[in-house]
Amino acid sequence: MRxxxxxxxxxxxxxxRDRVMRIQLxxxxxxxxxxxxxxxxxxxxxxxxxxxxxxxxxxxxxLVERFxxxxxxxxxxxxxxxxxxxxxxxxxEANAVLSIPDGFARDLARGRAPQVQLVLNxxxxxxxxxxxxxxxQIVAGFSRSKAAxxxxxxxTSAERARPGLEVRTRALYNPDGDxxxxxxxxxxxxxxxLVGILITSQNIAREREIGTxxxxxxxxxxxxxxxxxxxxxxxxxxxxxxxxxxVVIRWAFGIPFVGNVLWVYAGAGVYLLAALGLGLLISxxxxxxxxxxxxxxxxxxxxxxxxxxxxxxxxxPGWAQAVAEANPIKHFVDVLRGVLLKGAGPADLGGAFGAxxxxxxxxLGLALLRYRKTAS
Amino acid sequence: MSAFRSFxxxxxxHILRDRQxxxxxxxxxxxxxxxxxxxxxxxxxxxxxxxxxxxxxARSESLTRALAATPALRLVGVETTAAQVEPLLRRGxxxxxxxxxAGFARSLARGRAEVLVVSxxxxxxxxxxAQGYVRTVVGRWAAEATGAPxxxxxxxxxxxxxxxxxxxxxxxxxxxxxxxxxxxxxxxISIAREKETGTMEVLLVSPxxxxxIVVGKVAPYLALAxxxxxxxxxxxxxxxxVPVRGSxxxxxxxxxxxxxxxxxxxxxxxxxxxDQRTAMMGALLGLLLPTLALSxxxxxxxxxPGWLQPVTNxVPATWFILIARGVMLKGVGLAVLWKELLVLCGMxxxxxxxxxxxLHDRLE
Numbered sequence: 229m230r231x232x233x234x235x236x237x238x239x240x241x242x243x244x245r246d247r248v249m250r251i252q253l254x255x256x257x258x259x260x261x262x263x264x265x266x267x268x269x270x271x272x273x274x275x276x277x278x279x280x281x282x283x284x285x286x287x288x289x290x291l292v293e294r295f296x297x298x299x300x301x302x303x304x305x306x307x308x309x310x311x312x313x314x315x316x317x318x319x320x321e322a323n324a325v326l327s328i329p330d331g332f333a334r335d336l337a338r339g340r341a342p343q344v345q346l347v348l349n350x351x352x353x354x355x356x357x358x359x360x361x362x363x364x365q366i367v368a369g370f371s372r373s374k375a376a377x378x379x380x381x382x383x384t385s386a387e388r389a390r391p392g393l394e395v396r397t398r399a400l401y402n403p404d405g406d407x408x409x410x411x412x413x414x415x416x417x418x419x420x421x422l423v424g425i426l427i428t429s430q431n432i433a434r435e436r437e438i439g440t441x442x443x444x445x446x447x448x449x450x451x452x453x454x455x456x457x458x459x460x461x462x463x464x465x466x467x468x469x470x471x472x473x474x475v476v477i478r479w480a481f482g483i484p485f486v487g488n489v490l491w492v493y494a495g496a497g498v499y500l501l502a503a504l505g506l507g508l509l510i511s512x513x514x515x516x517x518x519x520x521x522x523x524x525x526x527x528x529x530x531x532x533x534x535x536x537x538x539x540x541x542x543x544x545p546g547w548a549q550a551v552a553e554a555n556p557i558k559h560f561v562d563v564l565r566g567v568l569l570k571g572a573g574p575a576d577l578g579g580a581f582g583a584x585x586x587x588x589x590x591x592l593g594l595a596l597l598r599y600r601k602t603a604s
Numbered sequence: 605m606s607a608f609r610s611f612x613x614x615x616x617x618h619i620l621r622d623r624q625x626x627x628x629x630x631x632x633x634x635x636x637x638x639x640x641x642x643x644x645x646x647x648x649x650x651x652x653x654x655x656x657x658x659x660x661x662a663r664s665e666s667l668t669r670a671l672a673a674t675p676a677l678r679l680v681g682v683e684t685t686a687a688q689v690e691p692l693l694r695r696g697x698x699x700x701x702x703x704x705x706a707g708f709a710r711s712l713a714r715g716r717a718e719v720l721v722v723s724x725x726x727x728x729x730x731x732x733x734a735q736g737y738v739r740t741v742v743g744r745w746a747a748e749a750t751g752a753p754x755x756x757x758x759x760x761x762x763x764x765x766x767x768x769x770x771x772x773x774x775x776x777x778x779x780x781x782x783x784x785x786x787x788x789x790x791x792x793i794s795i796a797r798e799k800e801t802g803t804m805e806v807l808l809v810s811p812x813x814x815x816x817i818v819v820g821k822v823a824p825y826l827a828l829a830x831x832x833x834x835x836x837x838x839x840x841x842x843x844x845x846v847p848v849r850g851s852x853x854x855x856x857x858x859x860x861x862x863x864x865x866x867x868x869x870x871x872x873x874x875x876x877x878x879d880q881r882t883a884m885m886g887a888l889l890g891l892l893l894p895t896l897a898l899s900x901x902x903x904x905x906x907x908x909p910g911w912l913q914p915v916t917n918x919v920p921a922t923w924f925i926l927i928a929r930g931v932m933l934k935g936v937g938l939a940v941l942w943k944e945l946l947v948l949c950g951m952x953x954x955x956x957x958x959x960x961x962x963l964h965d966r967l968e
Contacts, residue, residue, distance in 0.1 A: 350762035361736025399725030
């Protein structure tokens, strides 16, 4: 135990005595969390609409008004020409074209379900999907409303136009559709990972390169003590980074935590073993610090991009979804978002904890096997 | 001049001698574009749906079948009480739930049925689109099942990208991300290693001027980084079928300037840190997430808050992505993109000058 403790002391001293290192550990993570979290948004706040209203009736005007009243749509082009409307998509004067056919009001009055056309600029497919969903919701609301039922002499069609089915919608956990809580938490997981893996992955390679590894090898320290001594200080450092990040999220961004933060620390405790174990494994495999850097870069980007942090895992092809299941950061960010945004507790998190623990065991076991106390 | 030439030759030898690292440097960009070109997508598919059906009558089962038959939706369970929904969403076992009332068929016959679509709103767009899918299916089913007119139907057409493929949107950005990181990492260690191994002293007493040291460090890597740019572009075009509608020459020239900017950035980091580990921290911590978040690669710049949009201008990748998307997807030429190219050239010169300058400061 004494051996491990003095290793821990030595590692912490080595990292923290360096002024540049101290700055690097504190400033970039905090600044990036504050700034980048606000850049990470897919929010589709506003859509410029080109309107082709061939009906020019009170009913069509009421439909258009429903679009603009949401504040999500603005009519930037109004034309009777479909070609001109399409042109406006090209020049980006509009992101969507709404075409209302001639006879719209008449069909509506006769209960004959007119069809409007919506053409979306789909360069960004996901954004187009969101605009489509908004538009469909607006049109459905219009159909249900009295506005759709124009004065009708018979009265029967108005009866029939009454909806058989009403669909209400609710988005749990984030009713305003805000991206900041979701992305800030993902970014925090990324930063903790980045710092943790960076600081461990070049560690042993550096000792090897500057020759101090041989000195350690001739001491009576065991392999387990060696790995533990390398692990514990950075595990503590990781928890400190996490705490700073949580403070920023809670108080700088004012995002309320729904669940118990204790579970976040429990998750981070397990996750950091996995991430740091991976870092140490890299460090035992590579020959130089330069190689450590490139392998680390590749590993970190793979963890981040295949972890569902920025883009959903469900959008990935099947093989990538399978890889994501083995990805510890995917489970870590699930725990963070689950606890902080949705109020998840231990009953909900068992699978994620198990997956992270399994990864930690495998990575640390391999690192232990790879590290030999003999000069190679 | 001959001192400079032998310095460049020495640097090139350093690179060529370490075959293992060289192989990694050449393979990395191709591997990353291949891997992440498939994985980085935002299209909403495979939405996991839970139906809460207390009545289990012919109507509710018919609606459930219609939902299950929708390709974008995957029915992961049919529950009996609405209370079971929240834990499923909380655990992330489902994305969206449709709650049907008890006595669904009866209330439907009376024209007074009301159903509720509940989604996990944490990821806002995904939630919104998933709700849209369920609403659409329910609406279509209701029109058929009740014979009541739906009111107004909406026909939607996705223009420019009818299959909603994400490749064209993300692959040019991925090129920019991978090239800038790999290039900057190549040179980030260069001067830091000389400091650590003590050979910096030798360089300092040599007749080389700081600017020659910086350019000499960059020159051999420029060839390597350009090869990377070409192979990464080839993967984008051949594997992902991203078109090159504009001038290939312009794209290659812009790639060359862009990797030069990135290499210069690496040298600048290298000249300012004491050793390799801080160089690595500086390069990866300083470049990875900002390039990812602020370049328009994944997150559209137009969606960002107004004060943040000008900040994206300092990220070199922002400019290269504009050029790459412009040339590849829209087929525009220098007449439109000269400003972006000029900015990259300016960045290259400025970064090399600042790198030389900070090396010069260390000399004194």
